[in-house]
Amino acid sequence: MEDSKIIDLFFAREERAIEALSIKYERLVRQIASNILCNKQDVEECINDTYLATWDTIPPNRPGQLVAYVCRITKNLSITRYRHNCAKKRNSMYDVALDELEECLSTSKTPEQALEHKELTKQLEAYLRTLSEQDQVIFVRRYWFADSNGEIAKVVGLSESNTSVKLHRIRKGLQKYLKKEGMLE
Amino acid sequence: MNRDEIEKAVNGIDENFIVKAAMYQPRKQRRWQIPTIVAACLCLCIGAGMGMHRIGVPKKNIGVVSDRGEQKKGTEKPTFIVNKGDGIAKVDMDAEVINYIGRSKEELARAKEEFQTSTALDFEQVLSKVPMGYQLIEFTSLGLPNKKTGGYTVHDYTLSFENGEKRIVLSLSSQGKPIEDVIIASEEEQKPSYVHGHEVIVYAIGDHYYGEFQLNGVYYKLQTEGLSLEAFQELLLGQIAQ
Numbered sequence: 001m002e003d004s005k006i007i008d009l010f011f012a013r014e015e016r017a018i019e020a021l022s023i024k025y026e027r028l029v030r031q032i033a034s035n036i037l038c039n040k041q042d043v044e045e046c047i048n049d050t051y052l053a054t055w056d057t058i059p060p061n062r063p064g065q066l067v068a069y070v071c072r073i074t075k076n077l078s079i080t081r082y083r084h085n086c087a088k089k090r091n092s093m094y095d096v097a098l099d100e101l102e103e104c105l106s107t108s109k110t111p112e113q114a115l116e117h118k119e120l121t122k123q124l125e126a127y128l129r130t131l132s133e134q135d136q137v138i139f140v141r142r143y144w145f146a147d148s149n150g151e152i153a154k155v156v157g158l159s160e161s162n163t164s165v166k167l168h169r170i171r172k173g174l175q176k177y178l179k180k181e182g183m184l185e
Numbered sequence: 186m187n188r189d190e191i192e193k194a195v196n197g198i199d200e201n202f203i204v205k206a207a208m209y210q211p212r213k214q215r216r217w218q219i220p221t222i223v224a225a226c227l228c229l230c231i232g233a234g235m236g237m238h239r240i241g242v243p244k245k246n247i248g249v250v251s252d253r254g255e256q257k258k259g260t261e262k263p264t265f266i267v268n269k270g271d272g273i274a275k276v277d278m279d280a281e282v283i284n285y286i287g288r289s290k291e292e293l294a295r296a297k298e299e300f301q302t303s304t305a306l307d308f309e310q311v312l313s314k315v316p317m318g319y320q321l322i323e324f325t326s327l328g329l330p331n332k333k334t335g336g337y338t339v340h341d342y343t344l345s346f347e348n349g350e351k352r353i354v355l356s357l358s359s360q361g362k363p364i365e366d367v368i369i370a371s372e373e374e375q376k377p378s379y380v381h382g383h384e385v386i387v388y389a390i391g392d393h394y395y396g397e398f399q400l401n402g403v404y405y406k407l408q409t410e411g412l413s414l415e416a417f418q419e420l421l422l423g424q425i426a427q
Contacts, residue, residue, distance in 0.1 A: 068200035120194035157211030
């Protein structure tokens with residue numbers, strides 16, 4: 001079913017909307033939650049919470065891109081639950097991905113000089129636009145979806161080692177780009 | 186830059202990047218089904234000597250395999266001349282191949298509509314010409330780079346069917362011969378077959394048969410694997426049936 005029709009069902013308050021949403025996007029939602037959360041029960045609850053939150057927010061919201069809207073809800077709910085339940089373990093793929101990026105973006109600048117996240121978002125987007133579509137997908141699947149290298153390799157049709165090398169280059173490229181823009185020392 | 190800021194920054198990226206990553210389908214290079222080192226090497230050697238390579242379009246043959254009488258254009262009884270190819274080799278090409286099987290119903294329906302618009306053929310009718318027992322396993326479009334848009338423009342559609350070890354692949358295009366990333370070598374001039382008055386170039390490599398023809402402004406390429414020559418001929422007759 002097309003996204004616009006699913007949204008119409010939400011607006012009509014028809015429960016079929018949730019069924020249609022789950023048929024179309026549950027695999028993606030489950031993947032995001034599984035990448036962040038530590039156990040299956042949390043994942044299942046997060047998926048259900050995603051549907052509930054979507055039901056509660058559409059209407060009044062009418063998302064332009066339903067897939068992005070649902071993914072964001074899942075990710076935010078997963079992070080909240082992760083911090084509450086298992087932050088001490090710091091062993092999820094989400095943390096591993098963040099560690100990589102943190103290492104790449106470490107800087108000697110003082111906190112006062114540090115970038116605000118909104119400015120960094122702008123720079124990230126500008127950098128992503130300089131990349132090929134495949135490299136954009138690799139970056140976003142790794143650092144937004146927190147996919148493993150193996151999962152990314154399947155998505156983009158490359159070998160796992162090739163994906164790792166590409167990720168390394170993308171991170172180095174980001175570092176170089178931010179330095180050139182005066183955002184990193 | 187602390188971890189929280191990085192996390193917030195990444196989470197805040199434009200949703201178009203998220204959609205692209207969520208829906209991404211890799212571009213694939215079309216690959217042929219019978220790549221053998223010997224065949225490919227032989228093909229390249231012959232090709233280098235003759236300087237005759239052309240992607241996906243055999244120019245010459247190396248002999249007539251079947252001898253089923255003189256071919257006459259327009260004769261009621263089909264005449265089949267099977268040209269023999271020695272082998273094929275792959276070539277790299279920039280193309281976007283999208284498989285619609287396994288995608289959402291809406292996407293599949295849209296692709297069928299585009300197929301019908303492009304070829305003026307009814308999708309279901311095309312399927313009905315494939316013998317019973319075969320399952321459609323791939324429905325792909327092949328796009329070629331479009332310099333104006335920077336993207337890819339669909340050139341042809343391919344339907345792949347399987348029945349156990351047997352395989353039928355039908356490529357159609359209204360814009361020219363379907364594109365393949367293979368080179369087929371042969372030495373002599375190809376001899377055409379005639380089916381219901383239509384010229385068909387038939388050739389064989391091992392147990393693979395190929396038929397190229399044009400019908401009502403649409404270019405067809407029919408390929409089979411694991412089928413007998415008789416089964417291939419029957420299939421060809423069915424495709425060209427009036």
